[in-house]
Amino acid sequence: xxxxxxxxxxxxxxxxxxxxxxxxxxxxxxxxxxxxxxxxxxxxxxxxxxxxxxxxxxxxxxxxxxxxxxxxxxxxxxxxxxxxxxxxxxxxxxxxxxxxxxxxxxxxxxxxxxxxxxxxxxxxxxxxxxxxxxxxxxxxxxxxxxxxxxxxxxxxxxxxxxxxxxxxxxxxxxxxxxxxxx
Numbered sequence: 001x002x003x004x005x006x007x008x009x010x011x012x013x014x015x016x017x018x019x020x021x022x023x024x025x026x027x028x029x030x031x032x033x034x035x036x037x038x039x040x041x042x043x044x045x046x047x048x049x050x051x052x053x054x055x056x057x058x059x060x061x062x063x064x065x066x067x068x069x070x071x072x073x074x075x076x077x078x079x080x081x082x083x084x085x086x087x088x089x090x091x092x093x094x095x096x097x098x099x100x101x102x103x104x105x106x107x108x109x110x111x112x113x114x115x116x117x118x119x120x121x122x123x124x125x126x127x128x129x130x131x132x133x134x135x136x137x138x139x140x141x142x143x144x145x146x147x148x149x150x151x152x153x154x155x156x157x158x159x160x161x162x163x164x165x166x167x168x169x170x171x172x173x174x175x176x177x178x179x180x181x182x
């Protein structure tokens with residue numbers, strides 16, 4: 001019986017070690033590749049985020065290409081006005097760049113703050129914040145999958161699962177307009 005206990009302990013230890021190795025590989029982005037852009041007819045010409053519905057929609061010539069559930073900033077109500085407020089901005093922006101080596105599984109930078117956002121923040125005497133992205137889960141946390149949707153957890157970004165982010169990343173190019181509605 002003692003031999004079975006030792007074997008079970010070794011198997012359990014190997015399982016824990018394997019899980020730690022997978023999380024570490026995810027954190028270090030080992031083996032991560034950038035998905036290529038989809039063919040032109042399958043690329044979005046507009047991204048719509050509806051905060052109240054917690055939904056991101058990719059559109060092309062008014063046709064829905066795909067829809068994804070999202071998580072938002074930890075204080076999602078209202079327009080982002082300052083750095084650290086936890087709000088996801090509202091308005092019309094563009095995708096400024098694609099980041100295949102993000103601290104979250106791939107990301108698309110939103111062009112926030114706009115000149116109007118900067119002017120409003122300056123008038124209020126504070127920084128508008130920035131680095132608003134559409135992104136996957138934070139590196140090392142891909143195991144969460146869809147559980148991330150149980151709460152709004154980003155700093156003001158739009159969060160999706162890693163698989164969803166790969167699909168979005170392949171369909172959205174730099175310069176694509178993004179509208180974020182309340």
